[in-house]
Amino acid sequence: MNTQTLDQLQIGQKAVVKRLSVDGINRRRLMDLGILPGTQLQAEMRSPLGDPVAYRVRGALIALRREQAQQIEIDLIEGEE
Amino acid sequence: MTAVTATCETCPAYNAAALKKLGVQVEAADYIIALAGNPNTGKSTVFNALTGLRQHVGNWAGKTVSRAEGAFRFNDKKYKVIDLPGTYSLLSTSVDEEIARDFILFGQPSVTVVVVDATRLERNLNLALQILQITDRVVVALNLMDEAERHGIQIDVRHLSRKLGVPVVPMVARKMQGVPELLQAIEQVATGAYVTRPYRIRQYDERLEQAVQTLVEAIHAEYPDLPNARWVALRLLDGDASIEQAIREGRLGDLTRNNEPGVIALEAVS
């Protein structure tokens, strides 16, 4: 396992959220969207302009901008699929 | 897995005498029904199925912004229905959320129908559980069963209902399937024929649980009849300004807000 932030996740890769390094309303919104420590997510597609990226989170497809993804620390899940 | 009963306007359970869609004639209703749920789960579709209105439906989150009202008559009782904006949670403070939350909390609906997306049960239960902390009178409409089936997702409806302690009705709102069952469940919860035993969140941290208890006692000391003291306590611990305000002004318990449709909260920007 190695620690990185969500924006480093490649399309198709999966990861588990380790920590949200953001406070206030943005943290709440992320949690509302179901992104909190322990949540599994997978990068599914990148916008043609490079940003945002859509992640599969608890069954839904949710687009996050890079600056949001940078605030999410993850542990990569390797060797699956 | 319980299959959704195929129904149509000709089936016995759906006879015209039992359900009468009343459109916008919302005055003097016997019961008030709130439709809540995550965005894009089919709340407006259910609303339209019940009232015969044409509230806008659209395949994306945030289609309904302000609340819409309609009515229907079922077994000689008149029901007023409120279609609330979809929200992911009731714990933050976006404008849509406030409309939905204030209504469930202070509008005192007879029954809150939580419309849930069967293909994303876990995500949707997050909101459903929050609502079960606020009110006992809940019916869960397990919508989009057709999509769940296509995705190979099977749900043990009876088990879910037992777990949550409230009726769970599988539906395909777009095809009007499950509407009679939903009506029945609404009626039973509204009249008290079905006694709900709403699920209480158990994984509270111990310190948290104690703090909630202490605060609930303080609230009950002043408002002995407040039905959702536990939720109010949770919000106060979170520093919710609008609820603090309600207490300061002594409005707790009778506060019903009428939010203007679609008006931006301008305090937030200027």
Add this chain to the structure above:
Amino acid sequence: MSTILDTAKRLRAELGADYHDLLIEAIYTDAAQIADSCVSHDTKKARLTFDKMLDRILTHPIGGFVAMGIMFFIVFWITIVGSNIPSQMLADFLLGAVYNTLHEFAAALSTPAWITGFFIDGVYLATAWVVSVMLPPMAIFFPLFTLLEDFGYLPRVAFNLDRLFAKAGAHGKQSLSMMMGFGCNAAGVVATRIIDSPRERLIAIITNNFSICNGRWPTLILIGTLFIGNTAPPALASLVAALSVVAVAVLGIVMSLIVSWGLSRTWLKGEASVFSLELPPYRPPQVMKTLYTSLIDRTLIVLSRAVVMAAPAGAVIWLTSNIIIGDTSIAGHMVNFLNPVGLLLGLNGVILVAYIVAIPANEIIIPTILMLTLTLGQNIAGAQSGVMLELGDAEVYTVLTQVGGWTLLTGVNLMLFSLLHNPCSTTILTIWNETKSLKWTAVATFLPLAMGIIVTFSVNLLVHIF
């Protein structure tokens, strides 16, 4: 009262800052447990590949933009081509048959001239005009747009374009309210409701007017054809004309990004805002239901608002042209007064007066300009005071250049001014309804107008310098 609040405050301090996290985690943990115990997956059918495949195409770096281009080209093409014939039929009926019948009827009753003028030539004609120009394109555009929405495509557009808007400090969903604005700005302003953060929503509202609406397309096409297409060799004329119209529309998109950028760095700076965009699953659209709902709800609401606005405008247009003070009508005085300003902007007094009295609907700008030009100048086409009129393209050109004294510069600047001026009164009203703020309604109204004045003035200046 305050014992509750005091207790809460004390407990809050004891619990510390991660209270909210603890609570949400607790709820999600329970939700996951319950879901786990009730849900079983049939692994054979597990993933629907169709959605994934479609997404791969529709958000592909090249395919995504091609698909987007084709989709919107088709929507606008069907709208413009499809509305031609019904528009003409409605015009023949409302502006021809009904209008004439009303006049005959009035004549049979020997109604005083000022009554028939005010009601038939003023109120009725303007209203009928707006209906016949506005109804068909809207009745086609809105349902098509709604079908795309129902299918689940629109959030993908927002996803594809978000970066552009992010750079401008706006939300990707603004691309959709913009797109809706190409149909009708009032509808576009309402469509900004999908943007859930207030700052970005205000930006989208203020900049919606930079999307050329249905009412302005015909003006641009006409002037582009007459003044710009005609400068090219005949074989290329229609291509050049079309390019000039597209150029103005693209300029509008660029303006809207620039203004968004400016607003987010000045007036609307520094507000915390959250981005979130959920991409729903694709769903087969419910065609009949969509057609019905969007026709009844969107089209008729917009139309009825426009009619409410057009009727008084018709009255004003007729009155200003027929009330004579001293040597000329009120309209004449206004034109004389504004003419110097108009000329400074490379336009003229008639154009400015038309934009003032025809504020309810851009659709009636050209007919008003023609009527004013003819009745105040040398009336070579038999126009009557206060009676808007329609002429063939060649005739319009003759009237504007010979009677109105228009040049290529006037044509270009009118096209620019058509893009950059205050929103129509229906849109202004809608902005007020959505924001309930005098300040932001005023900004949304006067900012584009100020820009229009600056741009046309600069163009005029440049032309005169070089």
